[in-house]
Structure formats: structure tokens, C-alpha cells
Amino acid sequence: MEEKKMNSQQIEGRNAVMEAFRSGKPIDKVYILDGCQDGPIRSIVREAKKHDTILNFVTKERLNQISETGRHQGVIAQAAAYEYAQVEDMLELAKQKGEDPFLILLDNIEDPHNLGAIIRTANLAGAHGVIIPKHRAAGLTAIVAKTSAGALNYTPVAKVTNLVKTMEELKEKGLWFVCADMDGDVMYRVNLKGPIGLVIGNEGEGVGRLVKETCDMTAAIPMKGDIDSLNASVAAGVLAYEIVRQRMS
Structure with a gap:
């Protein structure tokens, strides 16, 4: 490519x-x-x-x-170190592969290392693209490119002015959205099949209120330890692979 x-x-x-x-x-x-x-x-x-x-x-x-x-x-x-894609490109990619669209949306991810790691995970988990907002977000810098380990060459990243508006437009095209949230339902009990957008926030503040309210459901990663949150890129990986598992079953 x-x-x-x-x-x-x-x-x-x-x-x-x-x-x-x-x-x-x-x-x-x-x-x-x-x-x-x-x-x-x-x-x-x-x-x-x-x-x-x-x-x-x-x-x-x-x-x-x-x-x-x-x-x-x-x-x-x-x-930007790389060109941004359009959200339509991601839906087209899913269509070409004959797959239900699987997108990862990021809210308040400002650390370029986290963004790069999530793009890498998105590629390996078969997501068709990553969507980031214009404000309060890391852009496609050289650090992001390096941390993605080459995944930026293959996984489209779109930058949108308004995440909520983009989600509403995607809902009209049949996608539904699951938000990573500590107070949500345990992820193993949530149906993550079909055309889906996985929404990840940062480990401090999580996903913004309006974005969370636009999601159809919330999913929590079971935590057994003494601290209360996973790194955002790790959380994205855990939930992305639960989507992969459910798609394969």
C-alpha cells in the first residue's frame, strides 16, 4: 500500500x-x-x-x-506528519472488506504516545479507522507515527470538528456506539456485534458528558487491583479485542 x-x-x-x-x-x-x-x-x-x-x-x-x-x-x-482521512473512507474500507464497520473514536486523548499505540491496536484488531476531534486531542505528529509502528500507513485517521455530530451522522448509517466507562456494564455481558463505534476517553476525565450521552451503551473492564483506571491505550486494546472475540464467535 x-x-x-x-x-x-x-x-x-x-x-x-x-x-x-x-x-x-x-x-x-x-x-x-x-x-x-x-x-x-x-x-x-x-x-x-x-x-x-x-x-x-x-x-x-x-x-x-x-x-x-x-x-x-x-x-x-x-x-501533520500524515494526511488525515475522511470518515467516509473508513465506511468504504469496511464495505470493500465485506465487514460491519468497526471504528474507534477518541475523546480527550492528548498524549501522542497513547494515540500512536491506539492506532497500532486499531490496525491489528481490524478496525476500519480512528476518529479524533479537532480540539483537545493529539494530532498526527512524528511521535504518533513512530509509536504506531507503521500502522498509520494502513489505518485511516479522521479529524472532525464535532465528535457528537459525527456520531449522530454515523448512527443514521447504522452504527451504534459503546463507551468505555468504569460504571458501565461488564464488557463480557454487552453485545458488541454489528456495526460499532468504540469510544475511549483519557484515564483521568474519561469521555466528555455530551459524547457519553450520545453513546448507546457503556462497557466496563473488570478491575481487580488497587488502582482505579487503565492507561487509555490499554483500555482501547482490551475492549477492541472483546469486539474481535465476539465477532469471531
């Missing part, structure tokens, strides 16, 4: 950032010197808004801290 990899890089300087937008490179975030109002910066802000890119207005000290070159000219962009 053809690799989707792109140059993973931080882009610094006004011309370089503008050129990145014009060339269609996927940009996750742009950091801009707060209060800077000159023409080139205003053009970059317009371009970022047009592409629905996250804008962070920060102090000069913060820019200097982020900068790798020391020549940022008041603007730094962080490009």
Missing part, C-alpha cells in the same frame, strides 16, 4: 507558513504572536480560519520556547 507519510515538521516564518497553507499541507496548529496586526500575519490568520486550523495567540516568550530555528517572525505552524 502506498505510504501516506509527509514531511513531519514545524514550519517557522511568515513566508514558509503561508506557503505551507497554499500547498495544501495539513496544518494542525498555528502559534501567532499575540497583538501582531501586520499584513502578512493577518493573511496567515485568514488562511488558518479558512482551513479550520486551530489558532493559538501567544507571547513572544512562548514562541521563542517553541521555536527550533530562533527565526519564527511571530508565527510557527505545526504540520
Whole structure:
């Protein structure tokens, strides 16, 4: 399969950032010197808004801290290491394989190592794609790519503006959603067959309230130890393989 990899890089300087937008490179975030109002910066802000890119207005000290070159000219962009897919691509992939769609949705997963590990698990468990929200989420950085151990070449990842809206649209296409939650039903007693979206939150806060309310059911991993939560990527793996087991039985 053809690799989707792109140059993973931080882009610094006004011309370089503008050129990145014009060339269609996927940009996750742009950091801009707060209060800077000159023409080139205003053009970059317009371009970022047009592409629905996250804008962070920060102090000069913060820019200097982020900068790798020391020549940022008041603007730094962080490009995605890989291209994002569309949710439709994932449904098409399931259709081509003659399988019920199996998607993994992540809410509040901000650690790139966790994201990379979950993409790796998604690939091995046969999930057709991973969906992440635009805000409060790790993007497809070089660390994510490395931690995924090559899985990013094969498993599509989509970035959506609104997770709840995406879930509602997928429900209309026949998917139902199970949320990992400590207070849910024990996962072995939950029917996880059919077209499914597995929703995972971070180990601290879990899944956001609106996302949880949009889920059809909750599933808990039995815990026998003295601490109260698993790492998010481990939880994703345990639940993903319960879905695999039920699909095989």
C-alpha cells in the first residue's frame, strides 16, 4: 500500500507558513504572536480560519520556547506528519472488506504516545479507522507515527470538528456506539456485534458528558487491583479485542 507519510515538521516564518497553507499541507496548529496586526500575519490568520486550523495567540516568550530555528517572525505552524482521512473512507474500507464497520473514536486523548499505540491496536484488531476531534486531542505528529509502528500507513485517521455530530451522522448509517466507562456494564455481558463505534476517553476525565450521552451503551473492564483506571491505550486494546472475540464467535 502506498505510504501516506509527509514531511513531519514545524514550519517557522511568515513566508514558509503561508506557503505551507497554499500547498495544501495539513496544518494542525498555528502559534501567532499575540497583538501582531501586520499584513502578512493577518493573511496567515485568514488562511488558518479558512482551513479550520486551530489558532493559538501567544507571547513572544512562548514562541521563542517553541521555536527550533530562533527565526519564527511571530508565527510557527505545526504540520501533520500524515494526511488525515475522511470518515467516509473508513465506511468504504469496511464495505470493500465485506465487514460491519468497526471504528474507534477518541475523546480527550492528548498524549501522542497513547494515540500512536491506539492506532497500532486499531490496525491489528481490524478496525476500519480512528476518529479524533479537532480540539483537545493529539494530532498526527512524528511521535504518533513512530509509536504506531507503521500502522498509520494502513489505518485511516479522521479529524472532525464535532465528535457528537459525527456520531449522530454515523448512527443514521447504522452504527451504534459503546463507551468505555468504569460504571458501565461488564464488557463480557454487552453485545458488541454489528456495526460499532468504540469510544475511549483519557484515564483521568474519561469521555466528555455530551459524547457519553450520545453513546448507546457503556462497557466496563473488570478491575481487580488497587488502582482505579487503565492507561487509555490499554483500555482501547482490551475492549477492541472483546469486539474481535465476539465477532469471531
